Each structure stands twice: as structure tokens, then as C-alpha cells.
Amino acid sequence: MNSALLDPERQFLGCLMQLATDPARRVLSGMSPADLANPTASFVLHLAIRAVANDQPPTPIMLFEHAQEIAERPRASRLHEVAVWIADTYQAAPLAPEQHATHLKAVVLKAAWRRAVAEHAQRLLQAVAESSTDELSELTEDTCAVDEVWSRYQAALNHNSVSARLEVGA
Template sequence: MDTATAALIDPERQLLGCLLQLPTGPARRVLAEMHANDLADPEAAHVLGLAIEVLARDQDPAPVVLYTHAVTTGQAPGRTRREALAQWLFDTYRDAPPAALAEHLKAAVLEAAWRRALTAHADRLRQAADTAPTDLLRELADDTGAIDDLWRRYRAAAEPTTRLEVAA
């Protein structure tokens, strides 16, 4: 799939596209309690990490700001890497949905992250179930802190802050 198509159908890219349009204050609200590792795509996670860093410096997460930050901090070494990042940011910004969808996309991204974490936990349990000592298996079964945190953040993002009604 080419990058332009991915920007149109991938919720992670769509969320970042919305973010690239927002000024500092609204961008901070959208990214509240989000972590770069919430995203499955490595490039999207890298860009989210850049956005978190520039917002911490009180800068808007505009494409040129993220690009410049990546270059000046050594996070986009070499010409090929810089060109790939520039193209990714360009495609994501160009094909972004309206910024007003950012909160909805945040919830979708966090739900997917929660589901991935739950699946990974279930896989670990399934692999250990037949052979692990029972004490270790019990400890592994109870180790749900990351899953619980993602669930809490997903539910908080999924709860609408304002109720909208459609006119009859």
C-alpha cells in the first residue's frame, strides 16, 4: 500500500494528520495520556514521539516543526531518512481528515492498542499454560497493569465531552 492510501485509511495516520493541523493547546488536549508506543506502525509512533517532544517545547506540531525537530535532534539521520520522513509528513498532512475528528480517532487508536495488548497477554498465557510453573503462571495471569491502563485511557477517550444532537 502506498503512503497516500495509508494516510486515507489508517486511523493512526489519520489521527496524526489531524494533530498536524492543530495549534499547541488543542494538540495537547488530544495527546493527553497518549504514548508513542500506543501506535502499532513504527513510523507513526516515531512521528507521535516527535509531536510529544515539540509540544513539550511549547511548539505547534506542524509538519515543518516536526521535520526540523527530527533533523536537529538526529532522529532523521541521512538524506534518505529525511526524505522519507518529509514525504510521510506531507502525505499525512495532505490526506488528513478534519481536525475535529481527532478525539474520535484517538479513541479508535487507543482501542486498537488495548486489543493488541490484550492479544499479546493472551498469547503469553497460552504459551506458558502447559509448561510454566504454577506460581509463574499465576504471576503472569495477574500482570495486567499495562492492559488496565490502556483500557482506562481508551474509555476516557471514548467518553464524549460534549453531547451533540442532530436537528430533526
Template structure:
């Protein structure tokens, strides 16, 4: 069950922005992104669909995402199709596509923080009762480091998609 409203959920806002982009713009925005970077299962599902569409040279418009899900057998049945269609509609509306680059950074930072928290929890559990060799192996978590690198890369990105800091002087 979705608890965050689409207007305040960075993952949904990111995906909403993505749906407004051409295939080339979306390809640049998706550089360094993985579906697993998102926490919400529906958002993860939609991002995977978008990655596949963009890889085939198609823009990730809502109708294209919906048709791709149906054609690939991942949105079977009236209930699933209705739910996906409603989710795409809500996510597509009320976004500011110019914030896509900044939202990517927010999404990756959140993914890094989740990975770091999960790693810390595993370390705490292992440190209490596991053999030292297991704790040592757990200390070398490459997932959090890899996410940190992708997050940091987005801070200096200029993939042709405006970032929030480039819009500040234009809003007044």
C-alpha cells in the same frame, strides 16, 4: 514497509489531524497518549516527536516535526530525511481535523486490543509448560488494564476537539 494507505490507517489519520492543531489543542488531544500506543514504527517515531514539540509549547506542524527530527539527530542522511518528509506530507494531507478526538479513541482501542492479544498469547504459552507461579504472575497484566482505562477515558472526553458523535447532525 507501510502496508496501510494513509486514508484508511487510523494511526496516520490521527497524526495527520494532530499536525493541523495548535499547541494547546494538541496538548489536550495528546493527554493520555504515549508513542508506544501506536503499532507502526514510523507513526510511533512521529508521535514521539509531536509529544516533545508540544511539551515545549510548539504546534506539531509537519515542518516543525521534520526540523525537530533533524535537529535532534533522529533524521540523519538524505534518505531518512526524504522518507520522513514524504511520510509527513502524505499523512498531513487528506484528513479531517475535526475527527481527531474520535481517532484518538480508535487508536487507543486498537492499542488495548493489541496488548490484550499479546497478553493472551503469553498466557497460553505459559499455561502449557511454565510453573504455576509464573502463570499466576502473568495473569496480572497491568498494561492491558492501563490501556483500557485510557481508552475508556477518551470515550467521555470533551477536550475542545470535536468528536465524531458531535458532528453527525452537522454533516447533512
């Protein structure tokens, strides 16, 4: 079984690769490559954001062209791995990409938020053992990164709710 079928990040990117520029721009709103845990997925999202910023659809060939452009010293083996990853991801993507992409965006952002919370908790645990009380107090209050991902996740959820109500009403 293709692992892309079970990976929400890859499913999200596979849907994204099927979209025209304007729908892709809507789906990418509020997304960051750092939202994805898989380094290759993160890189491909960066390529998609770059393509859409240049008013190009995030198709597999366009993503690969951008990968070739930004590679400092294009290593044939790494570019080949990225090309295969993109092709597998595209091939495993669900149909009705825009509807699935908005749902998968929320799934991906939920996972990103959970990772941000875990990273913050890890910093707190380390600070408990190694930092002064004042530093620990500051760190407990510094939840900006976690809050920012939470806001984007909530926005994605709200967009899904609005889309579902509009679909049912139609």
C-alpha cells in the same frame, strides 16, 4: 488511493498536525508513541509530543525539524522517507481536525488496547507451555499494562461523549 486515507493512526496524526499547541496538548493527553502499531507513526507521535512539550505546534515542518534534531546520524534517505510520510499524512487528513482527532484518538487507543490484550494472551500461552504453575498464576493476574491502556481508551471515549453532547446542545 493514498493509504493514509484508510489508516486511523495516520488520520489521527494528520489531524494533530493541523492543531495549534493548546488543542494538540489536549488531544495528546494520555497518548504514548507505543499506542501506535506503525513504527513510523509511532516515531511521528513521539515528535509531536516533543514539539508540544516545547510549546510548539505539531506542524509538519516542526515535526521534521525535531526529527533532524534527534537523529543520531542523520541519514538523508531515512529523513526523506519520514518527511514524505509526514507530508502525505498531513495532506490526507480530514477537515475539522480537533473534532476528528478526539474521535480518532479513541479509535487508536481501542486498537492499542486490543494489541495489548493479544500480547498478554500470547505471554499466557507461552507461559502455559514453559512456566511453573506459580509463574503462570502471577502472569494471569498481571494485567497492569492492559488495564492502563483500557483506562486511557475509556477516558478518550468519555471525552468524545461529552464533546458530542456539548455540540448537540449548542
